[in-house]
Amino acid sequence: MTAGFKPKHQRLVLVVLALVAILAAGALAAWALKNQASYFYIPSQIVANPPDPDRGVRLGGMVKAGSLKTAADGITMHFVVDDGKAQVPVTFAGIAPDLFKEGSGVVAEGHMMKDGTFVADNLLAKHDENYVPRELQDMSKQQARQTVAETR
Amino acid sequence: MHAFANPARFLRIARPLTPVLLLSGMAITAAALAYGLFYAPAERLQGETVRILFIHVPAAWLGMAGWSGIALASLVELVWRHPLAALAARGSAVPGAVFCALCLASGSLWGRPAWGTYWVWDGRLTSMLVLLFLYFGYIALAAAVQREGGSSRIPAIFGLVGAINIPIIHYSVIWWNSLHQPPSLGWGTSAMAAPFLWGLLASTLGFTLIFAGVVLARMRALLADIQAEARLRRKALES
Amino acid sequence: MREGLDPWPFVIAAYALGIGATLVLVAWSWWAMRSAERRREEAKAR
Incomplete structure (x- = not known):
């Protein structure tokens, strides 16, 4: 049983493979996004x-x-x-x-x-992260910002 | 912590809680979505399209929260060998995947009128799509382990490692030039006017209660499967 | 030149998809839970 391929080892190999696959997927995604960023x-x-x-x-x-x-x-x-x-x-x-x-x-x-x-x-x-109702559109920018600020 | 490891105690709490969570969640969500569809104001620039907010943002939150739950429960399972943690991790997978897919679909339906395109390969969208594939991988792995009888630690490790994607999704709009706007809500800050903010908080609460109820229902189903199988095996040994 | 796109079909589609997916998820998980618990009771009684 010394040189045998125990089920325990088999599971370990599976886990290591899964880890490598995940890390590779992460690296690939990061590379693709960096590549995309160069455009x-x-x-x-x-x-x-x-x-x-x-x-x-x-x-x-x-x-x-x-x-x-x-x-x-x-x-x-x-x-x-x-x-x-x-x-x-x-x-x-x-x-x-x-x-x-x-x-x-x-x-x-x-x-x-x-x-x-x-x-x-x-x-x-x-579009930006600000959400302002249409009714506030007629106010000045200052007023609208104040209205948004009040909801903070 | 091991006080909750007892399945009988879990069932005593989960039995009444499941319908309460599901029914209250559906009531709150129905009210919030009715508000979002009929009463919420049109947005200054986006107009009526902004109503998709009340679906898209809770779906995004729950898609990410689902995997955070898987990762946390997997950690508890691996370190403390907590039997209910394994159920909690596996119970979060299907609802998490559904809300992740809903986030992508509603985002696509929002992107067409707002940005002018259904899809772009940008950081936020790509990392959310990666999350959906991670869910598919986790569900397949957990099902294979249950069927083939392998170690339940394999999906737990997968759940833990896959959690790297969660901060990537969150920071993608800051790290990469993205078509997606940065978050409107932070800790105690909001760039959202009150009529949007309150409607969004209500629909998020409603969907979250539904999510919690579904996770409990999944956990009860998985637990019942395990108990039925154990009982049948014991009977077979006795006879 | 502007698109002049009608936003309502997109809003309706998103709501239909969101409500439909949620209802299917709730119904499926409830049904799966009930039938699993019924199988457990049957195993107990046998």
């Missing part, structure tokens, strides 16, 4: 280190207030994405989600052109 740029990153024009990347930031203009064809939109440090002009021809607004967050999927404009194929709207 995500904020304006200051994309200005400092522009990616190749044929590489599809994501640009995330705020739509600068007053920058959104719709061209005469009614489909093409021009706006500026801002992260407080740098600004990137973006062109998009297509249907934008309803939550896409000036002063709100956006993630644009597309390509960075050589001339410094970002041509987006797709727009995703990002």
